[in-house]
Amino acid sequence: MTKFNQSEGVTSEYEIEEDDHHHTHRPLFRIKYRSNSIVSTNFSDTGSISEGLPTIKVLGTGGTIASKGATAHQTAGYEVDLTIEDLISTIPDLSTTCNLEYEQVLNVDSKEMGTPELLLLHSKIIEDLSKYDGFVITHGTDTMEETAFFLQLTVNTNKPIVLCGSMRPSTAISSDGPMNLYQAIVIAANRSSRARGVLVALNDRIGSGFHITKSNANSLDTFKSSNNGDLGHFVNNEIHYYFPPAKPLGITYFHLTAGSTLPEVPIIYAHQQLNNRLIQLAIDELEAEGLVFATMGAGSLSAKTNDFTGRLAHSRGIPIVYSKRSQDGMVPKASLPVQFEAEDGTKSPFLNNIAGGYLNPQKSRILLQLCLRDRMNIPQIKDCFKGVYGG
Known part of the structure; x- marks a missing residue:
């Protein structure tokens, strides 16, 4: 049993069951939120934890959202220091929204993302694609657009794949990470997010991973698709899409196999x-x-x-x-x-x-x-x- 401090100051208890039968080096955790506590459930590759709710897999890769600074006003020079388990513990109750599983795939600054890391993330999604209703990927913002674009070209699915991150470390005043992660999970769990391609959710905006780019090195409202616009917004716990479900035009899908590599292109x-x-x-x-x-x-x-x-x-x-x-x-x-x-x-x-x-x-x-x-x-x-x- 582990103690978990709720935002209201109430101390609750929860259990997390670790399943490392197939994931020796990257433990997989399955949790379910109820009221003001988290309780464990038995892991199974088939079936959902409770009927009627989608099951969402969160894949942690690191980034600013998983970083800590030395002070509450530090917004540069921080280091990746948190796990996906730490991040999940900061978000509100999701018991009426989805069942949640999470796994630490990587824990690096996104400037360290390269071909081996992209291929590892891709293989993890392909391996789990039939088991879950949607995916959320926590990721650094510096190269998030590249990972989102790569996944759009190599994972052909109607299931939501939503990338999220933050521009401020977890220790900063008004850190944006917990809200971005919460919104990304809710977006991935919503049926209206299906068949829209890879999505990026930050700062209340929902964008296309195919089109979006980081436009500002510092501000929270950095991800833009100026030629295409946002796909929707997240407002007061509501998802508002502007268009019917559709994937971006121009996608060429590539099938990657185990042991794939990518050639050098400077x-x-x-x-x-x-x-x-x-x-x-x-x-x-x-x-x-x-x-x-x-x-x-x-x-x-x-x-x-x-x-x-x-x-x-x-x-x-x-x-x-x-x-x-x-x-x-x-x-x-x-x-x-x-x-x-x-x-x-x-x-x-x-x-x-x-x-x-x-x-x-x-x-x-x-x-x-x-x-x-x-x-x-x-x-x-x-x-x-x-x-x-x-x-």
């Missing part, structure tokens, strides 16, 4: 007088199978850079995606260079370039990685990017 940030040797180094030293440019404007690179890249791309047979460094807008096919100049001055068609459409560089990179993993050729990759008005 991003080059364009600027005045870009040194073309950076492009050479990225391809030669990193053995990159593709490249993404964060271009100036709507696909602009200098003529020297376009010529240099064209020669390199065609000699190596690698795709080059033209994305943009601006948050909004898009790179259309019309912005792509149609030819490049060879060393001898002759002109050749530039066939290996791809317009990133409205995808930012980090999302363009993920889509290109998945295309390359499936061994797509240049025309096939262009077809995938057509879905986001590129190609």
Whole structure:
């Protein structure tokens, strides 16, 4: 028995049963809230804990929401220090909303998220997809949009997958973590959230994980989809969607198997007088199978850079995606260079370039990685990017 202090100051008791038969290194806990206490229930892979309520799985990966600072006013320089069990204990009673299970998959700052971590999270969702009615993923905000986009492309389901996090650590004044987590769970448990794709829930807003991006490094109201808008809001414990259920247009689904890897695809940030040797180094030293440019404007690179890249791309047979460094807008096919100049001055068609459409560089990179993993050729990759008005 463990003591749990309720917000009203009442001390209650609860039990949590650990099931590590299949999860030796990541214990799985199943709990159920009742009134002002939490009581344990027996774990079962089949069936729900109580009829009529959905069963939601919360997957903890770390991030600011699981961080602690040295003072109540510290909002930078904190470290991940809390488990998903700690976070669950801070949210209100959900006994009339859902049955809840949670598991610590990772516990890292999202800047540490990479291919191995993405694949681990993906495999955990695929493994549990048939057992639960929805998923919530606690995640750092710095790379949340990349994880959400990756999951949208690799998990084909109508069940809600909701990512949440926080901009302030748990110890900060007015920490936003507990409310964001509570709202994400309620959203995942609501049938109206089905068939909407991967969702991101922060600061009372519900956004599409396919479209959303972090727009501000510091403020609570940071996640935006300025070209597409929010899908809905969470107000006074009510979910308000603005549109009927629909997944984003342009999704290409990729099937990942056990042991999958993703190829190396660097991003080059364009600027005045870009040194073309950076492009050479990225391809030669990193053995990159593709490249993404964060271009100036709507696909602009200098003529020297376009010529240099064209020669390199065609000699190596690698795709080059033209994305943009601006948050909004898009790179259309019309912005792509149609030819490049060879060393001898002759002109050749530039066939290996791809317009990133409205995808930012980090999302363009993920889509290109998945295309390359499936061994797509240049025309096939262009077809995938057509879905986001590129190609």
